[in-house]
Amino acid sequence: MTDDTGDPAAGDDDSAVEAEPVSDDSTAPDDGPTDVPLDRFHEALEAEERPVATASEVARRLGTTQAAARDALADLVERGDVDRLDVESDPVVFYPSDWGALASRERVVAFPSRREIVVDRPTQFTRARLSQFAYLVDTTGTEPGTRGYLYRIRQEDVWAAPFEDADALIASLRAVLPRRADHLEEWIRDQWRRAHRFRLYTHEDGYVVLEAANESLLGNVAESHLEDGQLRAPISETEAWVNEDAVAGVKRALYDAGYPVEDDRDLETGDPVAIDLTTDLRDYQETWVETFLESRSGVYVGPPGSGKTVAAIATIAAVGGETLILVPSRELAEQWREELLAHSTVDPADVGLYHGGTKDVRPVTIATYQIAGMDRHRSLFDSREWGLICFDEAHHVTAPVYSRTAELQSKHRLGLSATPVRETGSEEEIYTLIGQPIGADWDALFEAGFVQEPEVEIRYVPWREELARNEYASADGRERRRLAAENPAKVAEVRYLLAAHRGKQALVFVEYLDHGEAIADAIGAPFISGETPHRDRAELFRRFREDDDDLDALVVSRVGDEGIDLPNAELAVVASGLGGSRRQGSQRAGRTMRPAGSALVYVLATRGTSEEEFAQRQMRHLARKGVRVRETNVAE
Ligand SMILES: Nc1ncnc2c1ncn2[C@@H]1O[C@H](COP(=O)(O)OP(=O)(O)OP(=O)(O)O)[C@@H](O)[C@H]1O
Structure with missing residues (x-):
């Protein structure tokens, strides 16, 4: 897969500063060193941009005579650091015995x-x-x-x-x-x-103060960017008393003006709740939690399965106050409850769920964004002294919840997201209303083996039925997109892939209901769609997770997309749904990015249709994260 940003190294920017190819060329050629360290030989190869070099090339790069270079190379060969290759009619070439060393520089x-x-x-x-x-x-x-x-x-x-x-x-x-x-x-x-010109802090008398680094900043910047009423009154030449309700507005306005505000206010910790972590954190999770505790707000950004939920539970335990957790769906609410019980000592009686099915407010309450955004459930936010609000899948926070979040500035705020904050389109809200991203390098997590790197393959499926191909050719717009998505040849392809990986736990994602039903019939697996009652969904997900249950394949429509923890999924086939966002692409792949098992993702795209491009665009996003992406043409 290729990138689309171009290679800046090939650009015309003459300001590029590059490492010197060979460090020491200060001296004119002389007899030079006969004892050339291996490093210098590596540098010569790098400068030649070839894996092998002749003695005269080495001499030129090192600024020595050919004879001196030949002697030095002979020494290196004798020491076993360098090998020589005699090629008939060509000069002898030299290369490092340890090729790996060259590749890792x-x-x-x-x-x-x-x-x-x-x-x-x-x-x-x-x-x-x-x-x-x-x-x-x-x-x-x-x-x-x-x-x-x-x-x-x-x-x-x-x-x-x-x-x-x-x-x-x-x-x-x-x-x-x-x-x-x-x-x-x-x-x-x-x-x-x-970033260090403005600071919010709590005055010893309890009110919030905005402090500027100097008088003119408070006068010019703050006053020209803030609305009337956000500041109540000046209290000194560089400080002003902030209206309690306007804290979020002040932060947002100054951020937009290019002055992010340091937030050093005392935050509420909420009524205490007894909860200790029972799982040992990994080093990077510990760093996340420490970073959070320092700034008392922030968003953990890491790939699906990287342990954000567990780090969040550690954070809840560290803050030690009553906590409101907001999630995008009921299934995730149930799952959060199970994770809380699995990784901490929290008393089950202290954990409440609050969603369409049940409304139970406890010291730790898990609610859906949907309910939390409704006016008639406003009381959820002030029914208890919450010390921490946790926003799972933070890119899902809805506008009404954001506006409520603006009122919750006095609490600790933690977001979790698998999507880098910069791609959410709500970067400013997340930054100013929740907090700054606290992240990890995805590659490092893959390399450390905490997250299994999926292998992604885009399979271009041909039209096998004349009728379907003709229907597609004469359709337009949305209909055309649907026909490409529902290419009947994909049904056989899904069956083939599942048979090729018999015994692996497989998820098949679809966009259209008819297509989902056709595939489910063909492979004899249940189909979970928005029409499936919540109770049945939960039961099917549970059976899929159970090792000894014989349910090893599920066909899932969009509802299955987010954060459902199916750690044992080993294979994902994205049969349709390529019109979606990049985020959807990485989430689907993410379903199989789990610590256990090999992870394979197949993306089916109908050949010769816009699906090809969609698939490539979505997967490019993963390729950027360092995930391997292959492409295969399925035979006619
Ligand atoms: N420190 C840890 N020690 C052992 N297992 C862990 C640890 N942290 C996470 N895990 C396990 O790794 C898996 C993924 O963790 P978790 O659910 O916290 O990831 P996540 O980043 O929240 O995933 P998603 O984005 O899909 O919600 C879980 O099965 C969890 O139990």
């Missing part, structure tokens, strides 16, 4: 004026560093170890960078870049300054 190229950094074969250390102050735009290349990574530093990345001060951030930047980039450093310092 990273190269960093910076484009300071674009604030972009490209890294070839980055080490985990470099990636971890970069992920603190830059965001990964794209990865190119499909084989691990040969990937190029494109990072960009945006203002919000600097604002949210987890450093004590700008110097620490700059030190980290310098550790990654091959050379100083003064202009970029200056820009970063400026952004850092902006």
Whole structure:
């Protein structure tokens, strides 16, 4: 799969700063060193951009005579570090005995004026560093170890960078870049300054104060961007008393003006609730929780299955106050309850569910966004002293819930999302109303084996029936899209794939009901759609999860898409539904991104239709995350 952002290295930006191919060429050619360290030989190869080099190439790159290079190479060969290859009629070439060493060397190229950094074969250390102050735009290349990574530093990345001060951030930047980039450093310092110009804190008399770094900021910036009534009265030249109801509005307005506000208010912890974690956190989960506790708000961003729910339970235990958890569906509410009981000591009697089926408010209450957004259920928010509000699948927060969240600024706020905040389209709301993203590098999670990296294959399915093909050709618009989605040849393809992976737990996703029924009939599996009663859905998901039950395939319409925890799914076939968003694409793949079992995702697209492009676009999103994507043409 190819990328679509282009390769900046091929661009015409003459401001590129690149690592010197060969470090020491300060001396004119002389007899040179006969003792060439292996590193220098690697550098020569890199400069040649070839895996092998002749003695004269090495001499040129090292600035020595050919004779000296030949001697040095002979030494390296003797030591076993380098091998030589005699090719008839060609000069002898040399290559490192340890090819792996060559493949793992990273190269960093910076484009300071674009604030972009490209890294070839980055080490985990470099990636971890970069992920603190830059965001990964794209990865190119499909084989691990040969990937190029494109990072960009945006203002919000600097604002949210987890450093004590700008110097620490700059030190980290310098550790990654091959050379100083003064202009970029200056820009970063400026952004850092902006993010530390305004602060909210709680006055000892209990009210909220907005503090500006100087008098003119409070006068010019705050007053020109804030609405009447948001500030009650000045209390000094640099401080003003903030109307309690206007906290969210003030944060949002200043964020929009380019001045994110530091929020140091005392937050409510709520009435205490006895809950301890019983599962050991992984290192990265511990970091998430610590970062959250420092800022008392934030959004855990990690791939499906990376342990966000467990980290959230740890957070609930750490805050120790009554908690309201908001989720997108009833199924997820039930699942949350089970996870809470599985990973903590919470008393089952302290956990309540609040949704269309039951309305039970307890010290830890799990409610759906739908109910929480309804006016007549407003009381949910103030019926108890909540200390923490947790927003699961935070990209799903609805407008009415957001407006209520604005009123909940005095509580700890935690969001969970598998979709990077920047792609949700509600970045400002999430940032200002919930908190800043607290993230992990996806690749690092895959590499550490915490999340199984799925293998994705797009299969282009032909039309096998003349009738269907003709119907498609004469249709238009939505109808055309539906016909491509329902290509009858896909039914046989699903059957073939399931037979090819007999014994694996399989999920088949569909968009249209008729199509779902046809596939369910063909493979003899139940079909879960919006029409399936909640009780039956829950029962089928439970049976699918049970090891000893014989239910090993489910056909699922859109309802099955979000966050349903089916850890044992080993195979996913996306039979239709390609018109959806990228998010949907990654969520479907995510259903199989689980720690256990091999993970395979097949995406079916009817050949010669717009489905081809949809499939490619959706999967490109995953490819950017470093997931391998293959393409196959199914025979006519
Ligand atoms: N620290 C841990 N130790 C052992 N198992 C863990 C740990 N953290 C998570 N898990 C297990 O990994 C699986 C996925 O975890 P979890 O449900 O928290 O992920 P998630 O990121 O919330 O997923 P989703 O985005 O799909 O909701 C679960 O089966 C969970 O029990």
